[in-house]
Amino acid sequence: MRITVSGPPGSGTTSLAKAIAEKYGIRLVSAGDVFRQNAAERNMDLLSFSKLCESDPSVDKKIDADQKKIGEENSDIIIEGRLAGHMVSNADLRIWVLASADCRAHRISDREEISYEIARHDTDIREKSECDRYMKYYGIDIRDLSIYDLVISSEKWGKEELAQVVDFAIGRINR
Template sequence: MRITVSGLPGSGTTSLSRYLAQRHGFEMISAGEVFRQLAKEHNLELAGFGRLAEEDSSYDKMIDARQKEIAEARDNIIVEGRLSGWMVPGADLKIWLFAPIDCRIQRIAFRDQVLDETTAKQLTLEREQCEAGRYRSYYDIDINDLSAYHMVLNSGHWGVEGLGSIVDAAIEQLKT
């Protein structure tokens, strides 16, 4: 089984993906973690690294191609990333997580240890705008088009356990 988990920054995609991987014994790959690691290696914040990726599409394309290659070659895998629902067209279950902006900003400020939520919001909105432009330019994908997804869940309403329970039920239905 191949499952994709996508959503905007701070929507909880990594947390849900880890839950599902552990609960079902699946492997997990995360585009966001790869992107964050590359930003650190270049001594840049995410927004700065995003601007670099805007100038050189090879960063995004490398991450996206690698994720797709791994996902297509393996079974029992969770593929987490903003575009994973689009990049793994044959996935058995494609999930999009939504969360209100204020909820996402609180999570991002905590996770990325940003000093204040105003700065976190500014950096997040800049990052989202940058990414949306790159996705449109590289792949003609509108990040707001959720037609590729089987499920859209509000992670501001449910925590990881609640989301996990919903997805667990979907996985069980797919197995039958």
């Protein structure tokens, strides 16, 4: 079973992907973790690293190619990342998690221990950068949710409720 979990920063994709991976005992690969690790290895914050990606497409394309390869060549895996649903062509279930920009900025503010204003500003810039890069590199409009099998709000429901909905969807796939 190959599952992709995608959504904007702070929407809860990582929490949901971890809950699914734990319940089903399957491997989780997070593109966001890889992105953050690459930024840290270069001693850069996420905004600076995003700017580097804008000027050097090879950085993004390497992360995306790795995500695609891992997702398509392994079974019993969850790939979590903004482009995961587009990259893993043989996914059994593609999920998009959404929440308002306000909700997500509050979550990021709490998680990263920064002000709401900084979280909102940085997230808006990062999302614009990603949106532009995905369109430029792959012709993908990240705002087009039509490829997803399940689009669900993490603002309305918590992690446990989201996991229950996904569990139901997985049960229908495995019939």
